[in-house]
Amino acid sequence: MPAPATNKRIKNKRISRNIIIGSEAVQLPPLGDPRREKGIPEDHTKRWTVYVRQPEGDPALSTWLNKVQFKIFNTYENPLRTCENPPFEVTETGWGGFTIDVRLHFQPISGEKAQYRQHFLQLEKYGDEKQQAQQEASGVVRSEFLEVVQFNEPTEALFEALTSEDQWNYLAAATKGGKKAAMMGQHLNGRPRRGYPNSQEKSAQLPEKSSEDVQFSQEQEQALIRFIKEKSDEVDKQLEEELQRRQATEAKLKTLRAELGHEAAQQAAQQASGDRSRRR
Numbered sequence: 388m389p390a391p392a393t394n395k396r397i398k399n400k401r402i403s404r405n406i407i408i409g410s411e412a413v414q415l416p417p418l419g420d421p422r423r424e425k426g427i428p429e430d431h432t433k434r435w436t437v438y439v440r441q442p443e444g445d446p447a448l449s450t451w452l453n454k455v456q457f458k459i460f461n462t463y464e465n466p467l468r469t470c471e472n473p474p475f476e477v478t479e480t481g482w483g484g485f486t487i488d489v490r491l492h493f494q495p496i497s498g499e500k501a502q503y504r505q506h507f508l509q510l511e512k513y514g515d516e517k518q519q520a521q522q523e524a525s526g527v528v529r530s531e532f533l534e535v536v537q538f539n540e541p542t543e544a545l546f547e548a549l550t551s552e553d554q555w556n557y558l559a560a561a562t563k564g565g566k567k568a569a570m571m572g573q574h575l576n577g578r579p580r581r582g583y584p585n586s587q588e589k590s591a592q593l594p595e596k597s598s599e600d601v602q603f604s605q606e607q608e609q610a611l612i613r614f615i616k617e618k619s620d621e622v623d624k625q626l627e628e629e630l631q632r633r634q635a636t637e638a639k640l641k642t643l644r645a646e647l648g649h650e651a652a653q654q655a656a657q658q659a660s661g662d663r664s665r666r667r
């Protein structure tokens with residue numbers, strides 16, 4: 388039986404996606420405080436959320452990410468928490484930090500095996516003074532890491548999905564609920580911050596031209612390359628000038644040394660003859 392078309396892989400292609408794996412923690416109202424919800428174990432002091440999401444304005448991660456499992460501390464009820472759909476996150480209460488295993492399950496069209504990541508659930512303030520002051524002021528301790536997921540020789544179906552414009556539809560959908568969009572950290576006008584792929588031809592390349600909607604393009608890329616080349620030429624020119632200046636200084640120094648040597652010899656000779664005359 389021939390293999391299904393979706394399993395066919397595209398040679399010499401690689402597409403990567405960034406994801407954020409992070410956690411946020413806030414202080415719970417103390418025991419006896421009326422704002423403290425019922426049913427929270429007495430020794431719990433924090434509420435936290437661990438999450439996997441795409442960076443602001445990036446294409447939707449559910450294009451390639453099917454399911455995320457978070458393996459939390461084993462004293463929690465049902466410690467293997469499964470999220471079948473975005474938001475891929477788990478919220479709990481507790482008292483201490485621990486390492487969470489994060490299992491990324493890819494969309495079946497990708498033909499990829501699950502990948503594992505780890506995230507330390509940071510509950511206490513951390514970092515330098517400025518960072519800690521910011522955490523104190525906001526009341527939130529956030530710890531995030533940018534991770535790269537690479538698809539080497541993706542299946543045709545995955546490549547199709549990863550180069551489709553539909554990946555940004557979620558931004559427009561999120562805009563309708565402005566609050567949700569704000570929570571997801573996206574532009575309220577629903578516009579992604581990255582360039583769209585060309586609509587005509589499917590490609591993971593930058594779009595040809597930039598516009599208000601498209602921040603990065605081949606045109607800009609070329610302009611940047613020209614700019615770097617110009618600057619590099621300028622530096623070469625300065626280096627050449629510097630070299631010439633150095634050679635001139637060295638030549639001058641040589642002449643001065645020679646003259647000085649001559650004078651010093653003369654002085655020495657004069658002194659010697661003076662000594663001789665005095666001895667007479």
Ligand code: SLL
Pocket residue numbers: 428460461462463464480481482483484485486
């Ligand atoms: C460790 N850091 O790695 C410690 C463990 C466990 C924290 C911290 C409450 C859990 C529950 C909680 O916050 N545990 O109520 O089940 O050994």
